[in-house]
Amino acid sequence: MLNKKSVDDIQVKGKKVLVRCDFNVPLQDGKITDETRLVAALPTIQKLIKDGGRVILCSHLGKPKGEPKPEMSLAPVAARLSELLGQEVKFAADPEVVGPNAKAAAEALQDGEVMLLENTRYRIEETKNGEAFSKDLASLAEIFVDDAFGTAHRAHCSNVGVTAFMKENAVGYLMQKEIDFLGNAVNNPERPFVAILGGSKVSSKISVINNLLDKVDVLIIGGGMAYTFMKAQGKEVGTSLLEADYIDYAKEMMEKAQAKGVKLLIPVDTVVTKEFNNDAPSRIAEGDIAPDEMGLDIGPKTRALFADAVKDAKTVVWNGPMGVFEMPNFAAGTIAIAQALADTSATTIIGGGDSAAAVNQLGFGDKMTHISTGGGASLEFLEGKELPGVAAADDK
Numbered sequence: 001m002l003n004k005k006s007v008d009d010i011q012v013k014g015k016k017v018l019v020r021c022d023f024n025v026p027l028q029d030g031k032i033t034d035e036t037r038l039v040a041a042l043p044t045i046q047k048l049i050k051d052g053g054r055v056i057l058c059s060h061l062g063k064p065k066g067e068p069k070p071e072m073s074l075a076p077v078a079a080r081l082s083e084l085l086g087q088e089v090k091f092a093a094d095p096e097v098v099g100p101n102a103k104a105a106a107e108a109l110q111d112g113e114v115m116l117l118e119n120t121r122y123r124i125e126e127t128k129n130g131e132a133f134s135k136d137l138a139s140l141a142e143i144f145v146d147d148a149f150g151t152a153h154r155a156h157c158s159n160v161g162v163t164a165f166m167k168e169n170a171v172g173y174l175m176q177k178e179i180d181f182l183g184n185a186v187n188n189p190e191r192p193f194v195a196i197l198g199g200s201k202v203s204s205k206i207s208v209i210n211n212l213l214d215k216v217d218v219l220i221i222g223g224g225m226a227y228t229f230m231k232a233q234g235k236e237v238g239t240s241l242l243e244a245d246y247i248d249y250a251k252e253m254m255e256k257a258q259a260k261g262v263k264l265l266i267p268v269d270t271v272v273t274k275e276f277n278n279d280a281p282s283r284i285a286e287g288d289i290a291p292d293e294m295g296l297d298i299g300p301k302t303r304a305l306f307a308d309a310v311k312d313a314k315t316v317v318w319n320g321p322m323g324v325f326e327m328p329n330f331a332a333g334t335i336a337i338a339q340a341l342a343d344t345s346a347t348t349i350i351g352g353g354d355s356a357a358a359v360n361q362l363g364f365g366d367k368m369t370h371i372s373t374g375g376g377a378s379l380e381f382l383e384g385k386e387l388p389g390v391a392a393a394d395d396k
Contacts, residue, residue, distance in 0.1 A: 004175075006173070010170050015142045016056060018137060020146045020159045021058070022151060023074060032076055037373065042085070054106075059077070075093065081116065087113075095122055098140065129156055138164075139165075144162055146175055147172025150374040152374060169393050174373065192217040192218065193315045194220065196318040197222070198319070198337075202249065213260060218265065224241035226266055227295060228246050230266060231244075232247045239292065269301045271330060272289050282330075313344060317351060318350050322336070322337055347369045
């Protein structure tokens with residue numbers, strides 16, 4: 001799975017190259033409010049330009065569900081990309097994505113020129129991986145490069161279907177980096193290997209917990225999902241987030257950890273409050289949580305315990321915040337983990353989604369070895385699943 005042909009292995013001079021990017025950026029009044037994904041795509045695009053490829057970019061944006069919706073057009077992306085690249089990115093405004101404008105622009109491309117197709121999800125077949133749209137996309141180019149890790153866990157026309165009709169399929173630098181970091185962290189980590197899982201639900205991380213227990217030396221459980229584990233330990237959790245259906249599963253995982261010699265760490269104290277509100281008075285609860293209180297963050301002893309577990313690690317993967325970090329008064333646990341990761345010399349990998357947002361918002365982004373660009377995709381990678389978008393690329 002991890003030995004894929006990359007942009008360094010293909011000859012693109014004079015050839016049309018279709019590149020699937022992740023330009024699913026937040027827009028407000030036609031303006032891009034966060035350019036992280038555009039900037040992340042630049043190295044691959046610049047490499048193809050430099051090598052004389054005729055570059056045709058494509059991406060989805062939002063969920064237009066097969067209808068052309070002006071507010072989800074990629075036109076603002078083409079404009080901003082032109083500025084970032086320092087050269088014109090021609091925009092093919094076809095409601096059917098591969099229409100007369102796209103075909104004419106693709107035909108007219110010269111070596112080192114770039115164009116962008118309209119939102120791939122304007123076509124209803126995109127998310128169903130329909131053959132007609134896959135063939136339409138493939139008809140524009142000779143080589144396909146997938147650089148959109150954020151959609152690698154979905155089999156769509158623009159990342160999987162199209163590969164069946166292409167002579168050559170490779171991955172871009174962004175995909176390569178994700179495969180290298182996440183894949184190697186999970187399959188061949190430098191030890192001790194510590195995984196930190198947070199976020200609200202055990203149910204969304206079932207397979208991740210199960211898979212990681214076969215691979216890690218230490219597994220840390222925080223966030224909302226910790227209360228199900230605390231309940232499984234026989235503690236009272238008050239009105240905290242609890243998935244009663246998963247208490248037995250949590251017990252099973254604790255037994256598995258013990259049998260495998262994996263250190264499983266669960267909070268020993270909690271910041272509790274009576275209402276879900278940043279300004280609600282809070283206190284630290286050790287052991288049981290009162291019936292009318294809920295836990296919204298890990299307590300100071302837990303922060304120290306978790307930070308200590310990270311100190312001597314060689315590889316750390318973190319997915320999911322430790323508390324309600326959007327509320328400043330309940331962000332201390334998440335900040336403490338981010339600080340512990342910033343202070344360690346380990347390879348630190350942040351698995352997309354909320355933990356990526358937390359690390360960036362709290363100003364620790366540049367201290368991490370790798371921040372994944374795909375929330376769902378990075379989770380499935382950690383589950384040990386094969387991602388369709390990765391599998392579809394040619395092997396080296």
